[in-house]
Amino acid sequence: MIEVSGVSKDYAKQKVVALDDISFTVNDGEFVTIVGQSGAGKSTLVRLLIAEEKPDKGRIVVNNWDVGLIKKKHIPMFRRQIGVVFQDFKLLEKKTAAENVSFAMEVCGRSRREIREQVPKILDIVNLSKRADLFPHQLSGGEKQRVAIARALIHKPKLLVADEPTGNLDSLNAWEIVQLLLKINELGTTVVMVSHNREIVNAIKRRVITMDEGKIVRNQDSGKYIL
Amino acid sequence: MPGFLRVLKFGAENFWRNIWLSVATTLIMVVTLFIITTIVILNLLANVAVDQVQKKVDLTVYFKTTAQEDRILEVRSQVQNLNNVETVRFVSKDDALAQFKKAHQDDELILKSLEELDENPLEASLVVKAIRTEDYEGISDFLSSDRFSDVIGKVDFQENKDVIDRLVRIANTIRKGGLAVGGAFVVIAILVVFNTVRLAIYTHKEEIGIMKLVGATNWFIRGPFLLEGVFYGIIGAAITLAMLYPILNAANPKITAFFDGQSFDMVQFFSQNLLWIAGGMVALGILLGIISSSIAVGRYLRK
Ligand SMILES: Nc1ncnc2c1ncn2[C@@H]1O[C@H](COP(=O)(O)OP(=O)(O)OP(=O)(O)O)[C@@H](O)[C@H]1O
Ligand SMILES: [Mg+2]
Numbered sequence: 001m002i003e004v005s006g007v008s009k010d011y012a013k014q015k016v017v018a019l020d021d022i023s024f025t026v027n028d029g030e031f032v033t034i035v036g037q038s039g040a041g042k043s044t045l046v047r048l049l050i051a052e053e054k055p056d057k058g059r060i061v062v063n064n065w066d067v068g069l070i071k072k073k074h075i076p077m078f079r080r081q082i083g084v085v086f087q088d089f090k091l092l093e094k095k096t097a098a099e100n101v102s103f104a105m106e107v108c109g110r111s112r113r114e115i116r117e118q119v120p121k122i123l124d125i126v127n128l129s130k131r132a133d134l135f136p137h138q139l140s141g142g143e144k145q146r147v148a149i150a151r152a153l154i155h156k157p158k159l160l161v162a163d164e165p166t167g168n169l170d171s172l173n174a175w176e177i178v179q180l181l182l183k184i185n186e187l188g189t190t191v192v193m194v195s196h197n198r199e200i201v202n203a204i205k206r207r208v209i210t211m212d213e214g215k216i217v218r219n220q221d222s223g224k225y226i227l
Numbered sequence: 228m229p230g231f232l233r234v235l236k237f238g239a240e241n242f243w244r245n246i247w248l249s250v251a252t253t254l255i256m257v258v259t260l261f262i263i264t265t266i267v268i269l270n271l272l273a274n275v276a277v278d279q280v281q282k283k284v285d286l287t288v289y290f291k292t293t294a295q296e297d298r299i300l301e302v303r304s305q306v307q308n309l310n311n312v313e314t315v316r317f318v319s320k321d322d323a324l325a326q327f328k329k330a331h332q333d334d335e336l337i338l339k340s341l342e343e344l345d346e347n348p349l350e351a352s353l354v355v356k357a358i359r360t361e362d363y364e365g366i367s368d369f370l371s372s373d374r375f376s377d378v379i380g381k382v383d384f385q386e387n388k389d390v391i392d393r394l395v396r397i398a399n400t401i402r403k404g405g406l407a408v409g410g411a412f413v414v415i416a417i418l419v420v421f422n423t424v425r426l427a428i429y430t431h432k433e434e435i436g437i438m439k440l441v442g443a444t445n446w447f448i449r450g451p452f453l454l455e456g457v458f459y460g461i462i463g464a465a466i467t468l469a470m471l472y473p474i475l476n477a478a479n480p481k482i483t484a485f486f487d488g489q490s491f492d493m494v495q496f497f498s499q500n501l502l503w504i505a506g507g508m509v510a511l512g513i514l515l516g517i518i519s520s521s522i523a524v525g526r527y528l529r530k
Contacts, residue, residue, distance in 0.1 A: 050440075079442030090437060103434075107443035109230045151441065 001159055001190045002026035002049065007058035008214075009044055018044040020214035021058070026192060028158075031185045033201050034194045035225050036211035042194045045211075046163045049192065050084050051075055063158055080108065083152030083160040083189075087167035089144045091136045097147045098123060098132040104151045118154070126150045126180060142173030149180060160184060162193045166200065174200060201225040234447060238454030241427045249459075252423045256463030256515065257470070259416040260508055264471060266405035268493070272482065273398035280394055281360050286384040288353040288370055292320075294378040302375060303353055309369070311362040316354040323349040350380060360391060413515065420459050420519035424452050428527045435528065449524045456520025460512030467512075468505055472497070 002025065009019040018041045026032050034042050047053045048060055051067045060067045065078050091100050098119055105115045123129050126146040136144055145165055152160060162181065166174035178193075178200050185191045195201055201208060201224070208223025209216055218226065242249050288306075290299055299317075307315050318326070324347050331337045341348075357363050367384045428435070438448050479494045497504065 073445070076442040076444045079440065084440055090433070090440070092433060092437065104437065104441040106230075106233060107438045107447045108441060109233075109444070109447065151437075154441065 001028045001030070001063060002192070003059070003061040004045075005059050007048065007055045007060050009041075009048065009053065009056050017214050019048075019055075022211075022214070022216050023058075024209060024216060024219055026190060029185070029188060029190055031182065031191045031204070031206040032193070032209060033204070033206055033223075034192065034209045034211060035196070035201060035227070037227060039213075040211040041214040042211055043163055044214075046084075046161055046192075046194060049159075049161050050082060051078055076108075080155045081158055083149075083155065083157035085145070085148050085152050085160070085162040085165045087164040089136070089148045089168075091144055091147055091151075093136050096133050096135055097128055097139065097143075097150075100136075100147055101150050101154065105154050108154070110154075122150045122153050125153065125184075140173065141169045142176050145169065145173075145177050146180065149177070149184070153184070157189060159190045159192070162191065164194050164196060166195065166197055171197075171199070178204065198225040230447065234450035235454060237447075237451035238458065241431070241451055241455045242458050244430070245423075245427065248423055248426065252419055252459050253462050253466070255416055255419045256459045256512060257466045259412040259515070260463055260467040260512055261470065262412050263409045263511065264467065264504075264508065266401075266409050268475075269401050270398075270405060271496075272493075273394075273401045276485075277391070277394050277398050280391055284356075284360060284363070284391060286355045286357070286363050286366055286370075286382065288355065288382055289350045289380045290352060290378055291380045292348070292350055294351070298378045299351060302370075302378060306353060306355060306366075306370070309366065311358050312366065313356045313358045315356075318352045318354060320347045320349055320351045323347075323351065416515050417519045417522075420456055420516055421523050423459075424456055424520045424523035425527055427455060428452055428523060449528055452524050452528070453517060453520045456516035456518075456523075457513050458516070459519075460514070460516030461509060463516075464505075464509040464512035468508060 004025070005023045007019055007022050008017070010017040020041075022041075022045070034045065036042050044053075048055055048067060049062055051062075051065075051070055054068050058068075063078075063081050065074075065081075070078060092103065095103055101122060102115045102119050105118065110118075120129065120132070123132050126149050128143060128146050128150065131139060131143055136147070139147065145168075149160075149165075160181070165181070166177050169177060174197055181191050181193060182204065205222045207221050208218070208225065210218035210223075210226065212227075288302075290302075303315060303317055306312060327349060328338065328341070355366060357366055363384055367382050370379060370382050435448060475493050475497055479492065482493050
């Protein structure tokens with residue numbers, strides 16, 4: 001699913017090396033957690049995985065697309081094969097939960113019938129059917145993140161990338177979100193999750209990639225959160 | 228273009244969301260289109276005026292009363308053979324007298340004194356029409372030369388020339404001034420629409436970010452903003468057209484009077500060419516709108 005080999009990325013102006021020659025592989029169906037200190041390069045890696053930026057050196061292949069070589073006009077097609085979730089949810093405040101999901105489908109050119117049929121199903125997967133018509137400010141943090149995950153699922157992605165999805169949540173809500181991601185993973189989607197939450201990372205016993213100053217310092221199956 | 232209606236809907240929403248700004252932008256578009264139309268109409272009128280005066284222009288050669296018939300005919304055929312001459316009309320002494328009498332038929336005194344004379348005091352003449360106005364100068368020079376001085380009394384042209392020159396100058400001033408003013412308003416309209424679309428892009432930053440994230444195509448992301456510019460153009464053109472008709476109707480008597488009631492009816496011209504005028508104006512509006520929104524989209528929606 002993901003093949004990263006010898007990838008470096010630096011922000012020339014700031015003279016910062018965000019990623020320094022990193023390599024790893026993620027197989028189809030895996031659930032991988034990325035941990036590391038603040039500034040270790042985790043979000044930079046996420047931006048590369050979703051083709052928001054290109055590597056300076058090395059090769060990064062996601063779902064058979066070479067991110068370094070991908071053409072601008074192919075990026076929409078590429079993005080429709082991956083789902084992305086962020087710490088700050090990125091929901092539209094003026095739209096309800098259901099509308100946030102259907103907006104994403106609308107702008108991707110889905111038919112109205114399809115949208116009408118799919119949105120309730122997707123909201124059901126994230127267990128938000130009862131909150132469908134509420135606006136983000138009427139939802140709890142966990143619920144907001146579930147709307148964001150619902151939106152990431154509209155294309156039935158093969159890969160879901162989550163950058164600190166629980167960063168803004170209390171531990172109970174964080175747990176619910178991680179349970180949801182695990183459920184999505186069980187349904188066949190590969191999940192890459194950046195996390196700062198030691199308890200959760202240790203409890204789920206999945207692969208952990210530890211980063212420090214742009215390098216991978218540990219890459220363990222059923223790993224622990226060690227910094 | 229997939230989902231054209233949906234993109235159209237998003238574009239219309241952009242328009243409505245900030246309705247007062249949209250109204251102001253549309254107004255600027257109307258002012259610009261109106262001014263450009265006015266300039267075009269003024270140009271048209273100036274050209275018509277120049278044309279009409281030029282049509283009236285001719286050069287008259289008055290023969291001396293002593294000139295012999297065969298010599299007159301010779302001059303006439305020489306003039307006719309000049310290749311920049313369109314027509315030559317011969318007015319004999321008798322024709323001239325008849326014209327004079329007709330012109331003064333109510334004036335007993337003049338007619339009486341004319342009869343007292345035992346000879347026709349009027350000269351025979353040639354009325355020459357050149358193909359182009361510029362040619363009169365050369366024809367005049369040709370006829371004023373020494374070889375005709377035995378028969379030709381005077382060549383009458385100078386007067387008209389000044390009138391024409393003045394008119395052509397006015398027409399040129401209108402054209403140049405129009406170009407400058409029109410150009411300035413085009414720039415203003417483009418800047419205003421550009422700024423409005425830029426603002427719309429700015430207020431939709433979140434949506435745009437999400438659209439990119441979920442894999443919306445460029446058409447879905449940019450289309451609404453491009454169409455917003457087109458809306459300003461179309462609506463502006465429609466309002467301008469609606470305004471133009473009554474204004475022309477009101478101005479028409481004055482325009483007709485200016486041309487001595489001669490053969491030029493602005494309203495009729497407008498009605499006859501409505502399709503062209505409307506099409507041109509809408510096209511111009513759309514062009515202005517799309518140029519502005521393209522610049523805004525190109526600058527602020529690149530990635
Ligand atoms: N757009 C940018 N311009 C310049 N420098 C950047 C940019 N983005 C990130 N960096 C730098 O790159 C390094 C890695 O940043 P990154 O955001 O990937 O860290 P992170 O591991 O996600 O940290 P956190 O846990 O705080 O989110 C940092 O030193 C950061 O300052
Ligand atoms: Mg980060």
